[in-house]
Amino acid sequence: MTVGKVLIFDTSILVVWLKVPGLEEQGPQHDRWDHDRVEKIINENEDSIYVLPLATIIETGNLICKSPKDQRQQFAQKLSEIIKLSCEGQSPWAIFSDQSSLWEPEHLLRLADGWPALTRGKRCHSMGDATIKTVAEHYARMGFSVDIVTADFGLKKFQPTSQTPPVPRRKS
Numbered sequence: 001m002t003v004g005k006v007l008i009f010d011t012s013i014l015v016v017w018l019k020v021p022g023l024e025e026q027g028p029q030h031d032r033w034d035h036d037r038v039e040k041i042i043n044e045n046e047d048s049i050y051v052l053p054l055a056t057i058i059e060t061g062n063l064i065c066k067s068p069k070d071q072r073q074q075f076a077q078k079l080s081e082i083i084k085l086s087c088e089g090q091s092p093w094a095i096f097s098d099q100s101s102l103w104e105p106e107h108l109l110r111l112a113d114g115w116p117a118l119t120r121g122k123r124c125h126s127m128g129d130a131t132i133k134t135v136a137e138h139y140a141r142m143g144f145s146v147d148i149v150t151a152d153f154g155l156k157k158f159q160p161t162s163q164t165p166p167v168p169r170r171k172s
Contacts, residue, residue, distance in 0.1 A: 005048040006094070006139045010132060010150035011059040013038055014052075018060070018078050021067045027151030041149060049094045049144070052086045053135045054103075055128035102134055123154045133158035 015023040017038045026033045042050075057079070064075045082093075089095030101107065111130060118125035125133075132148065132155060140146045140160035148159040 004144055005045065006051055006144040006146050007041070007045055007048050008051045008053060008132060008136055008139070008146060008148045009056055010053075010148060010152060010155055011056050011063070011128070012151040013149045014056055014060045014079075014082075015063055016151070017042075018064075018075055020060075020063055020075050021071055023063060028153075031151070031153075033151040038149075045147075046092070048092065048147075050086075050092045051094045051099075051135060051139065052082065052096065053099065053132050055131045057083060059128055099135055099138065102131075102138055107134070125154060129155050129158070136160055 009017075012026040013033060016026050016033050016035055019035055024034065060079055061076075064072060064079060067075055083096075086093040086096045089097075111127075111134060115125075115127060115130045118130055129152075136146045136148050136159060146160050148156055150156050
């Protein structure tokens with residue numbers, strides 16, 4: 001039984017939503033993402049929990065630093081506000097600490113062991129993609145229906161297709 005829906009935001013969507021200069025549209029020609037499309041997804045999923053992975057924060061911050069000098073501060077402020085909402089767990093944002101277990105040594109070792117396989121073949125998946133995949137699997141194990149909101153078809157294929165039963169929690 002699922003306990004709700006989680007939207008995991010990828011960098012490609014966050015830069016469009018923030019309207020970062022030069023990145024206002026993302027995705028292939030047959031499936032373009034613009035601000036209106038992102039807003040529509042958000043409005044259609046008002047009862048969902050929004051998740052901001054660490055990779056998305058870092059990559060979006062890097063892209064903001066590449067935007068025109070006179071606009072960087074404006075976009076940095078917008079991203080900072082979203083980070084603060086996530087850190088505080090202000091609805092609809094999932095509290096960022098929900099992901100903290102993913103950065104413990106055992107999980108990082110699993111990521112390190114699994115990532116090289118994602119670099120084989122035609123499409124090389126970045127470490128950012130691998131961590132977003134891990135975040136999606138984490139929420140799926142908790143029983144959530146997970147949607148990786150992305151303009152990247154390669155990343156979208158990591159979206160969990162079926163939910164696993166929630167992991168039982170031990171009493172403290």
